[in-house]
Amino acid sequence: DSGVTQTPKHLITATGQRVTLRCSPRSGDLSVYWYQQSLDQGLQFLIQYYNGEERAKGNILERFSAQQFPDLHSELNLSSLELGDSALYFCASSPTGGEIIPETQYFGPGTRLLVL
Amino acid sequence: QQPVQSPQAVILREGEDAVINCSSSKALYSVHWYRQKHGEAPVFLMILLKGGEQKGHDKISASFNEKKQQSSLYLTASQLSYSGTYFCGTEIQGAQKLVFGQGTRLTINP
Numbered sequence: 001d002s003g004v005t006q007t008p009k010h011l012i013t014a015t016g017q018r019v020t021l022r023c024s025p026r027s028g029d030l031s032v033y034w035y036q037q038s039l040d041q042g043l044q045f046l047i048q049y050y051n052g053e054e055r056a057k058g059n060i061l062e063r064f065s066a067q068q069f070p071d072l073h074s075e076l077n078l079s080s081l082e083l084g085d086s087a088l089y090f091c092a093s094s095p096t097g098g099e100i101i102p103e104t105q106y107f108g109p110g111t112r113l114l115v116l
Numbered sequence: 117q118q119p120v121q122s123p124q125a126v127i128l129r130e131g132e133d134a135v136i137n138c139s140s141s142k143a144l145y146s147v148h149w150y151r152q153k154h155g156e157a158p159v160f161l162m163i164l165l166k167g168g169e170q171k172g173h174d175k176i177s178a179s180f181n182e183k184k185q186q187s188s189l190y191l192t193a194s195q196l197s198y199s200g201t202y203f204c205g206t207e208i209q210g211a212q213k214l215v216f217g218q219g220t221r222l223t224i225n226p
Contacts, residue, residue, distance in 0.1 A: 002157065042118070043158070043203060043216040058213060090157055101146065101207045101214050107157035 003027065004093050004108035012114045018079040021111045025072055025093030031055070032074040033094070033105060034066055038087035049074055050098035081115045088112050117142060119206045121217035128194050128224050130163040136220045138204030147180055148214065151198075158203060161189075166209075183196040191222070197201040199224045 002028035013019055025032050034046040036059075038085075045058035051070035060066075068074040078085060088110045094102035119140045128134055138147060146165050150158040162171045164180035164187060171178055175192045187206075191198055202203040207216070 002159075042218045043205075045214055045216075057213065076171065103163055104160055105120050107159070 002106040002108065004091060004106050006089070006108035006111050007111065008111060010114075011020045012116065013081060014088050015081055015083060017081050017115075018077065019081065019113065021076040021078070021089050021091075021113075022077070023074045023091035023093075023108055025074070025091075026106055027055055027086055029093035029095050029106075030072065030101060031094040031096065031098050032068055032072070033092045033102070034060075034074070034076050035090040035092065035107075036087045037090060038084075039111075041087075043090075046076070051108075055098055078113070081112075086113055086115045117208060117211075117215050118185075119204055119215065119217040121202075121204060121220050123220060124218070125221040128222070130196055130224055130226050131193055134191045134194055134198075134222060136191075136202050136204075138187045138189070138206065140185045140206050140208070140219055141162070142185065142208045144180075144182070144185050144187075145204050145209045146207040147178075148207075149178055149187075149189050150203045150205065150216075151200045152203065152219070153200040162201075169202070194222075194224050195224065196224050198222060 005024045030051045046060040048056040089109045092105040092107045094105040149161040152158040157168045205214040205216045
């Protein structure tokens with residue numbers, strides 16, 4: 001158990017819909033990273049937040065957005081969903097000082113999204 | 117920019133050794149190694165920084181050859197618990213982005 005929690009574990013929805021994935025980092029970790037893992041694209045970095053502020057963007061689509069709240073939990077919003085958005089979405093947290101490339105990061109169990 | 121991992125898959129018997137390679141066409145600043153078991157989240161193994169590092173703990177070690185822009189992960193006397201998919205994540209110098217390879221699936225049989 002990494003200490004990072006994600007909800008929900010599984011999500012099934014239809015094309016065109018919008019969903020919100022939630023992540024709570026380890027106690028004391030200020031950085032949250034979001035990743036997408038799919039069979040064809042592998043593990044891809046989406047976006048990073050540090051202490052409420054966006055720190056770095058990776059391959060995140062314009063239909064996706066994220067935010068980090070004052071209590072440090074983060075949400076990833078996916079809208080106008082397409083079949084190709086079906087994937088595992090992980091968040092990770094890091095105890096270091098907000099580096100874009102952390103030395104250590106702890107992954108949550110992931111949310112499996114299926115778009116039908 | 118995605119690093120290339122080889123082999124894509126390997127099957128070993130318990131006690132045998134394995135080497136997994138991660139190569140980039142760009143100059144690297146760091147290489148990160150993760151293991152992911154089926155249905156679980158990736159788990160951080162180690163990070164190597166430019167300068168030709170070698171690191172290891174227990175029977176898992178890694179090296180970073182800066183000249184070849186390649187990192188190798190060594191698993192010696194493999195145990196059943198080593199089974200999983202191993203990913204390297206590479207940080208290209210100046211890019212400030214971690215890009216992962218497609219993974220190497222390692223299966224350890226008794």
